[in-house]
Amino acid sequence: MTMPHTAEWSAATTRGTYRAEVEDLRDALADAARDGRWSRVFELIASAPHWISANDTRLGGPSGYTPLHQAAWHGADGEVVTRLLGLGAWRTLRTSSGERAVDIAAARGHARLLDRLRPVAHHPLPPATVAAVERRLHALMQEDSHGLVAKHRLKLPPVEILTELADPKLWVPVPGMYGGFKIRLEDGALIVESWSRVVGGSGRRHRITPDATTLLAEGFV
Template identity: 35%
Template sequence: MAEVLTGIAVATESLTLCIKAVVVLKRFYVTVKEAREDLNKILNLVERTRNRIELMKITLIELRKSTDSGIAAGFITACDGLNRTLEELVQEASAIANGQSRFGIARRLRWSMSHSKVEELVCKLAEQEKEVTNSYVMLNSLTSLRTQQELQKLTRSSDERSEITIAFCQEPEERLSDVSTLRNSSEGPASGVRIWLGHTITNCHSPEYLQLRNELSEAVYWGDWEVVLNKLEEGFRTFGELWGNAPRMKERAQYHNLSMWTPLHQAAYHHAPVYVVERLLEYGAFKTLRTRNSEFSYPNLTPLELAQELEVFHLYHILSPVLKRPLPPDTLQRIEYNFHRLIRSEVGQRVDAEKLYLPVLEALTELDGEAVWFPIKFGYPGAGYLFQLLGRELQVKSVNIQGKASNVLYRIMDDDIYETDQIFNFAGDLKQEKEINEEDTAEALLFKLDL
C-alpha cells in the first residue's frame, strides 16, 4: 500500500513538471525560429510522457489497496530520472524568458541551448519515456488489470493527444469553402465556421444581403419560426454565413437605436418551442451574448435572463450556458481589450466610422477551441480575423487586413500581443480547425463586398 501511494505521489510530481515544461516551451516556441525542429521533438516527448504518466497514475489509484510491496518500484525509479531531466529542461527553457517577441517589435532571440545539449535532452527523454511505458505495461500485465487490446487502445489515444498540429489548418478537401456538403433546409446547416457579425449598420453590404438580413429580422421579431429557419438556411447557402446571432441592422443615423437582440433573445421573448432554440444553436447562436438595451429590469440581458424575466420555464435548461473554456473574468477582459487594440491598430478609424461591433470573448468560453471568423467587409477582398481561445490565450489570424493576400499570426495574452510566424496546438486541445484564405472568403464563401 505504501509503495503504491508513493508511486501516486511521484506520478503527481512528474505530471506537474511535464505541464510546467510544456507551458514554458509553448510560450517561447514561436520566438525562436532556429530551434523549431528541436523544440518539436522535446514537446512531443514531454507531452507523450505526460499522457503515459497520467495512465500510470490512474492505474496506481485503482491498485492503491494492493499489498504487493514491489508493484510500483520500477515506475518510481523511471520517474526519478525523468524528473531530473524535466527540471533541467525547465531551467534551460526559462533562460530565454526575456526573448519574447512583442507586438510591433521584430526582435527574435536565438535559442540559448546548443544543438548538442538539445540532442542530449531528446535522447534522455526518449529513453525515460520508454521506461515509463514499460512500467505501465508491466504493471497492468502483472495485475491483469487491463487486456492487451485495452492497453493498445489507451496507448494509441495518448499518442494522438500528444501530436502537435498547426492552428487554423486542415486538409484541403475539408476546407470551409467546400459548400457541396450542404444539407437541405430540413436538416440544418452543414459544418461551418461560426461568424462574428460585427457589421451592425447597412454600409458595405449588397442590396441582396441587406434584404435577406431584413427579412430574417422581421421574421424573428414576429416569432415566425418557419420563415426564420428558412432564412437562416438561405443566408448560409447564399453568403456562407451562420446567422444564429444576427441582430437587426440599422442605417448609420439609427445606430444609437440598436438593441442587439439576437434570434435567441427573441426566441425567449416569444416563448418559442425547444426545437426552435435547438435549431438556432445549430446556426451558431451564442447563449452568453447580451442585449444593448431592453424594457426589462436590466438593459444587458442574456437569453437565459430574459427567459427568467418572462418565466419561460421550458427554456431555462437549454438556454443555460455550458462553459467549456472557463477563464477568470479579469483575464478574459484583458485579453479582449488587447484583441480590440490589435483590431484598432490594423483597421484604424474605420472601426468607429463603420460602427463595428467588436468580438465579445465571453462567447468563446462556450466553445471547445473552435475558431470564429470576423469578416471585415471593406478594403481588401476576404479581409477579416480568424480567432480561437485556447488555454489562457487568444490565437488570431489576420487575413488581408494589412494588404492583399497578407496573413499575420498573433498570440494574444492578458499582458500583451505577440506577433509570430506559426501557431501550434496539441491535437487533443483542438476539436476543430479551419483555414480561411482569400479564395475561400472572396469566392467560395461569396461574401458580398462593395469595394
C-alpha cells in the first residue's frame, strides 16, 4: 500500500473499500482519538503503520477529523501534538467543514497549542495557484483512473498538503487500479505520474500549472 519515503494520501471515504480488518483498525483509531486515549492512538499506529496513519479519518464518518484535529479539539498535552506531528500528521489538512487543527484549537481556546499547530510552508504557493492546479489535478485523476475515483467515491488530495512537506511528494493508491498516482511539487508546478501494475504501457506523466495540463511522457510502465 505504501511507497517508501513518500507521504501517502488515503483517498477512501466509504466502508467496503478495504478488508474488514483494516476498517476495524480505522474505527479503533478514530474511537481512541475521539475519546482522547492517546496511548491507544500511538499503540494502534505502531501496530499497523502500513494500514493506518496519523492522517486517517473514520471511513464513512462525516467530520473528516484526524487524530491531530481531535488533539486540537481536546486541548491535548503539547507532547501528544508533537508526537503526532513526528508521525507525519499534516497541519494543513482540513476537516469536512474546512478547519485545520490550528483553527479548532483557536476556537476551543487552547492558545498554548497554536504555535505547534500553525502550518509551516516549506514550499509556499499563492492561494490562487493552489486552487488552480488542484482543479486540474483532480480532473486528471478522474480521467486517468478510468472511473475508479467516482466508483469508489474517493476523496482526492488537497495540493495544500504538498506545500508543508519537506520533500513535496505524495503517493495516492487507487483501489482497483493496482497502481495510482505519484505527485510531486516542483518549481511551482505539479509533476503527476499515473500507472496500473496490471496494464502494460499504462504509465503517463503530466506537468500541471495553473494554466495548462501537459502530457510529458506515456507508455513507460
